[in-house]
Amino acid sequence: MxxxxxxxxxxxxxxxxxxxxxxxxxxxxxxxxxxxxxxxxxxxxxxxxxxxxxxxxxxxxxxxxxxxxxxxxxxxxxxxxxxxxxxxxxxxxxxxxxxxxxxxxxxxxxxxxxxxxxxxxxxxxxxxxxxxxxxxxxxxxxxxxxxxxxxxxxxxxxxxxxxxxxxxxxxxxxxxxxxxxxxxxxxxxxxxxxxxxxxxxxxxxxxxxxxxxxxxxxxxxxxxxxxxxxxxxxxxxxxxxxxxxxIEIIRLVDVIDMEHADDRFTRDWASFDKVQKGDLIGHRQSGAAVTAPDDGYIVFPNPRALTGNEWFYFGVKSDRRL
Missing domain, CATH: 3.40.630.10 (Zn peptidases)
Incomplete structure (x- = not known):
């Protein structure tokens, strides 16, 4: 263009x-x-x-x-x-x-x-x-x-x-x-x-x-x-x-970037899919495992993220009340 x-x-x-x-x-x-x-x-x-x-x-x-x-x-x-x-x-x-x-x-x-x-x-x-x-x-x-x-x-x-x-x-x-x-x-x-x-x-x-x-x-x-x-x-x-x-409130605590175009999720994650500490989320191009750091939620998973950009976020249940 x-x-x-x-x-x-x-x-x-x-x-x-x-x-x-x-x-x-x-x-x-x-x-x-x-x-x-x-x-x-x-x-x-x-x-x-x-x-x-x-x-x-x-x-x-x-x-x-x-x-x-x-x-x-x-x-x-x-x-x-x-x-x-x-x-x-x-x-x-x-x-x-x-x-x-x-x-x-x-x-x-x-x-x-x-x-x-x-x-x-x-x-x-x-x-x-x-x-x-x-x-x-x-x-x-x-x-x-x-x-x-x-x-x-x-x-x-x-x-x-x-x-x-x-x-x-x-x-x-x-x-x-x-x-x-x-x-x-x-x-x-x-x-x-x-x-x-x-x-x-x-x-x-x-x-x-x-x-x-x-x-x-x-x-x-x-x-x-x-x-x-x-x-x-x-x-x-x-x-x-x-x-x-x-109403459920979730607090984002981390963002995980896509480091290589061949980084892959283990499955088709949807936002707010629940995971337990240690659950396998994906693999790096090198073969290294990406796992859940705690009990929580996958947020904004993007299997087509650009290299160096946000791959997914990790959230936990919030103590905040409206």
Whole structure:
């Protein structure tokens, strides 16, 4: 693809009510092959344009396709993963850097972010939650209660936390072992995606994984989540549904990279498959076994990961309560 064939703009749709209120940003297709959010946003746009739904207070911004190059290619990324190392780039080196230079100011204009995704392998939808309130160096935050309430109303029975601390651990290991092919993976800011960037700007947000990429129900999960967020924030005349019962919270504790293109899983793992300490998960190209470090869960297994990138995550049951 030549530079002249790259998308030249990023499209957003805004609905500003005459009554002030929260400023909500909803993103679809941050990864180009994750289109459930795009379909849900398109459905909501039709309702807003027809008058079937109205924004009563605040500002709603909808971005159906956040990474148009990856969307055009029908793949996860264009030239790099947009949802890593989210920051303003004074000297953009690739397409995603240029998108981030537009997207970061948009995120900073809002109070709340809902980022809609899907995942490679089978499994049920889940929400990615930020940290508890803290003043630490990794991800200082002060809106945990509001974010937890939002996560509880998105319709999922599973919530995952611990993203940034897990990334920090992965960066430290990569630096120590020197087994990395992309310089970004050694950057302490590599784990910063859309919601993490939003938190640095005083907002809060949820990344919602709506199901497997091809799951016909994933767009419905995304659509319901947008509407329930509007209801929760009092932005539209939509009934707020109660949270799901018995929501399970899992804490990520480690990220395991694919070191060689011939690294292989022992079977087709799905997100949140349970494992016991010592269970065999996969084999390195060298034949070395990759085993579960403790009783826990496989999260985000990606058998087609790029060399040096995240192969899977490992999580354990969290003590956190909503």
């Amino acid at each position: 030549t530079s002249s064939e790259f998308p030249l703009s990023l499209q957003r749709h805004q609905f500003a009510a005459l009554e002030p209120g929260p400023r909500l940003l909803v993103l679809g297709a941050v990864h180009g092959n994750e289109t459930c959010g795009t379909r849900a946003i398109e459905r909501l746009l039709r309702e807003l344009d027809s008058g079937a739904l109205a924004i009563r207070r605040g500002l709603l911004t909808l971005v159906p396709v956040t990474n148009p190059l990856a969307y055009q290619k029908k793949q996860r990324q264009g030239e790099r993963n947009l949802n890593r190392n989210m920051r303003i780039n004074p000297a953009p080196a690739n397409f995603e850097d240029r998108i981030a230079n537009v997207l970061c100011p948009w995120i900073a204009e809002h109070d709340v972010l809902l980022d809609l995704h899907s995942f490679h392998t089978g499994g049920v939808p889940f929400a990615m939650l930020g940290p508890e309130d803290n003043r630490g160096d990794i991800e200082a935050f002060s809106h945990a209660a509001a974010e937890q309430r939002m996560a509880a109303h998105l319709g999922t029975t599973r919530i995952v936390e611990g993203w940034m601390t897990t990334y920090a651990r992965g960066v430290e290991r990569r630096r120590k072992e020197g087994k990395v092919s992309a310089p970004d993976l050694l950057d302490q800011g590599y784990g910063v995606g859309t919601t993490e960037f939003a938190r640095t700007r005083g907002a809060y947000g949820i990344t919602l994984e709506c199901g497997q990429h091809e799951d016909a129900q994933a767009p419905e999960v995304a659509y319901r989540a947008i509407r329930q967020t509007l209801a929760l924030l009092g932005m539209a005349d939509i009934a707020l549904q109660p949270p799901q019962a018995d």
